Amino acid sequence: MRTLFIEAHSNQDIMPALKKNLSSLRKYTRIGLFTTVQHIDQLEKATKLLVNNQIQVQVSKSNKAVVSQGVRSAYVGQILGCDATGARNMKVDAFLYIGSGEFHPLAIAIESEKPVLKLNPFTKVLSQISEQDRRRWLAKQAARLDKLKHATRVGIILSSKPGQYKPQIAERLQKRFKNAYVFIADLVTPSDLLNFPDIDAWINTACPRLVEDSWPKPLVNADEIQ
Incomplete structure (x- = not known):
């Protein structure tokens, strides 16, 4: 809408x-x-x-x-x-x-x-x-990236929302990772990802602040790995 x-x-x-x-x-x-x-x-x-x-x-x-x-x-x-x-x-x-x-x-x-x-x-x-808040965020980012590096199967989140729909980025990421699958949705919540237990880590192409929520598997922003 x-x-x-x-x-x-x-x-x-x-x-x-x-x-x-x-x-x-x-x-x-x-x-x-x-x-x-x-x-x-x-x-x-x-x-x-x-x-x-x-x-x-x-x-x-x-x-x-x-x-x-x-x-x-x-x-x-x-x-x-x-x-x-x-x-x-x-x-x-x-x-x-x-x-x-x-x-x-x-x-x-x-x-x-x-x-x-x-x-x-x-x-x-x-x-x-505080510098402590900044370092805490960067430490979490490093941990997410490390888990993505060792993931066997990767899920790529593609939002259908206007302004967040980036199919070109999703396509490039899918080519970059051997076992990568694109999931398109309007609204993405942590509970939604529980339906895909075989995915080891996720890449987010939508709002970059999504990574600050609590997710069942590591979630990395596309901008962090490009």
Whole structure:
């Protein structure tokens, strides 16, 4: 089913939170700035405030060389849960994510070794994604890849959802692995995979954040092995 996406911008002004934490942000000469679509309309004035306080600001879009089938984010400086590739190769001292929660800034931390700061515009609290969280995610990634390497039979998940349907990638992966089988579905849940006990490991061509759920067998993103 096709879905109509309507942007909803937050009424929360991000400037008070930014001004409150300027002294902490001045520790960094160059900052990569990201936010979600809820606050994207305020990113320009946030950039001006930082620049006026002698902080160089970089903003970016999805990395076309990394993201399959074109750019996912609609705006410069926008981050999606499934796409933080704009952070790759940015020459900055730290990243600043303006928004709530850890789902989006963790995606940035996975893409880069630089510090990732998160500024909550509602609570005005500035904090940082811990290196421990980043290393824990990378350790899990390495374990998944190792299990895929030793898998005898591989299942390739192909989503039929608009924007996630990537048959070309699934076809390349099927040729790469000797015993690989493509499974197409609209919605994929861990319980669905229990119906295929002969599959030793799975490759995901849909939303890359699926790997963070608990799966009965190792699940690896296609981007992690290409």
